[in-house]
Amino acid sequence: MKSFLTVFLLILSPHVSTCFSGTRAGFYMPDSLREISVPIRTCQDLIVLPVIINDTVQVNLVLDTGCRNLVLFGDRFRRTVSTAADKTINFSGLGEGTPLKGQLSINNKVSIEAILGERIPIIVVPDQNLFRSRDHIDGIIGYDIFIKFEIEFQPRAGMITFRAAQSAVEPVGYLRLPLRIDDSRPIVQSTIEFEKNKLHTVDVMIDTGSSLGLLLKTTEMSEDNTSAQLIGRGLNGIFHGSEIIAHKLVLDNNLVLKHVSVAVVSSPWHHHASIGMQLLKEYAVVLNYCKAYMCVKKISR
Numbered sequence: 001m002k003s004f005l006t007v008f009l010l011i012l013s014p015h016v017s018t019c020f021s022g023t024r025a026g027f028y029m030p031d032s033l034r035e036i037s038v039p040i041r042t043c044q045d046l047i048v049l050p051v052i053i054n055d056t057v058q059v060n061l062v063l064d065t066g067c068r069n070l071v072l073f074g075d076r077f078r079r080t081v082s083t084a085a086d087k088t089i090n091f092s093g094l095g096e097g098t099p100l101k102g103q104l105s106i107n108n109k110v111s112i113e114a115i116l117g118e119r120i121p122i123i124v125v126p127d128q129n130l131f132r133s134r135d136h137i138d139g140i141i142g143y144d145i146f147i148k149f150e151i152e153f154q155p156r157a158g159m160i161t162f163r164a165a166q167s168a169v170e171p172v173g174y175l176r177l178p179l180r181i182d183d184s185r186p187i188v189q190s191t192i193e194f195e196k197n198k199l200h201t202v203d204v205m206i207d208t209g210s211s212l213g214l215l216l217k218t219t220e221m222s223e224d225n226t227s228a229q230l231i232g233r234g235l236n237g238i239f240h241g242s243e244i245i246a247h248k249l250v251l252d253n254n255l256v257l258k259h260v261s262v263a264v265v266s267s268p269w270h271h272h273a274s275i276g277m278q279l280l281k282e283y284a285v286v287l288n289y290c291k292a293y294m295c296v297k298k299i300s301r
Helices: none
Strands: 026-028 035-039 041-043 046-053 057-063 070-073 088-091 100-112 115-125 139-141 149-154 159-164 175-178 180-182 185-195 198-206 214-218 229-234 237-251 255-266 272-275 283-288 293-298
Touching: 070 100, 175 185, 229 255
Parallel strands: 057 139, 070 115, 198 272, 214 255
Antiparallel strands: 026 115, 035 159, 041 046, 046 057, 046 100, 070 139, 088 100, 100 115, 149 159, 149 283, 175 293, 180 185, 185 198, 185 237, 214 272, 229 237, 237 255, 283 293
């Protein structure tokens, strides 16, 4: 049985964050700082950030590019984060179960060391935690913070760095890949070669909320999962599929990864793919949504 954990989440935000917002809403860093580095830990290769909500609630959140809003799992947060009973949000992700229901909390203060966030919406899912209790993970955070900062993470070094997105410049010595932000998700145009000289063009999402390597979602699999193997667990529960080896994955005709393990699952999203932390952990990765680039550098062991 695989212990991989993967998260996919898209929620409609009650407010709009932009790269060039002039209001003091969303995340920001003090004007006196150009960048802020924060120590992180990893769990199943996922990046876990220490976060404080409303000055008192200490939580650990997975950094997830597939997530729009900050989401907390657990009934205890209904007592510590004020939610509106009449504002229920339904959302879905990968998995074979039913969609989740959460309650909306608005106007929250959120901090990650010197990084500050004001009027941050939070979704509280009271009846289910996607993560195991021994992992001490309380939720996920994503687009709300990516749209404000250039973020560089180095999982092997246990460090993440935030820079103001507008003034950041591409780091020297890194390979640059253009990004397309599609419905809050970072996408790189790529090709997968399953057999020699047989290339399949595919949009690949850079998914920091997945502990898989390469995940391919396709409509061409049978709906009968009796012979499929357990691949992992998403927001909607466990999901099954098959595993094959791709001869080559090429991101933007530039970054070449050879002999890549691919988890293939049935999904209405035809030929959509994502690259997760099993592969990304080998690199220092820079994501800048505002300037639409990704930079990577292989990390020596």
